[in-house]
Amino acid sequence: MMTIFLFFLLFCIFCLIIFLCSNIFYTFLLKVPMLSTNNTAIKKILRDIDFSAANKFYDLGAGNGKLISHIAKRYPGLECVGIEYNLVAYCCARLRNVFSRKKVIYRRGNFFEIDISDANIIYTYLFPNIMNRLEIKFARELKKGTLVIVNSFPLKSREPKTIIQGKAGALDTFYVYEY
Numbered sequence: 001m002m003t004i005f006l007f008f009l010l011f012c013i014f015c016l017i018i019f020l021c022s023n024i025f026y027t028f029l030l031k032v033p034m035l036s037t038n039n040t041a042i043k044k045i046l047r048d049i050d051f052s053a054a055n056k057f058y059d060l061g062a063g064n065g066k067l068i069s070h071i072a073k074r075y076p077g078l079e080c081v082g083i084e085y086n087l088v089a090y091c092c093a094r095l096r097n098v099f100s101r102k103k104v105i106y107r108r109g110n111f112f113e114i115d116i117s118d119a120n121i122i123y124t125y126l127f128p129n130i131m132n133r134l135e136i137k138f139a140r141e142l143k144k145g146t147l148v149i150v151n152s153f154p155l156k157s158r159e160p161k162t163i164i165q166g167k168a169g170a171l172d173t174f175y176v177y178e179y
Helices: 002-030 039-048 066-074 087-096 128-141
Strands: 056-060 079-084 104-108 121-124 147-151 162-164 174-178
Touching (some): 039 066, 039 162, 039 174, 056 066, 066 079, 066 087, 066 104, 087 104
Parallel strands (some): 056 121, 121 147
Antiparallel strands (some): 147 174
16 A cells, blocks of 8 residues: 555656646746736636627637636636647646536647637737737737737737736736727
8 A cells, every 4th residue: 555655656746847847848948937817817807808799719828727717617608719839738728627518629839820810809928028929910810809918018019998907016917909
């Protein structure tokens, strides 16, 4: 019995080490750490953004799928697509919804190479260097009326339609843009 416990413990430690090393690798590869939207911010988004008229939502850099799973649960008719390049985060997101009946599709890939023109609402929580490149993609692909929710790092060339203010110094201010 003790050897099974030790084997299990070693296996868990090994998995944790692999998880940490993979995240470090993807942080250096992508030049962006995996950031997770906190629960307070998720509540603010669900309170202040109306998803009921939308039929397709994208989370660019979906991470562990925390935000998108909350949105899918609240709006079961909404098709939710999470795009994530980091393999570890992608696997965590897929695991989050394995036993769920929520309509969430996860795609592993580079969101710069994926067509998002069918989106009604897009969410991003990405660093400014990525946001600058995304502005070009948004201008090229998004249809009129698409909402883009940006967490903490606003777009440079557009005025937000709405700003949902967070606490001073906290990374939970949302900039909502309409294309």
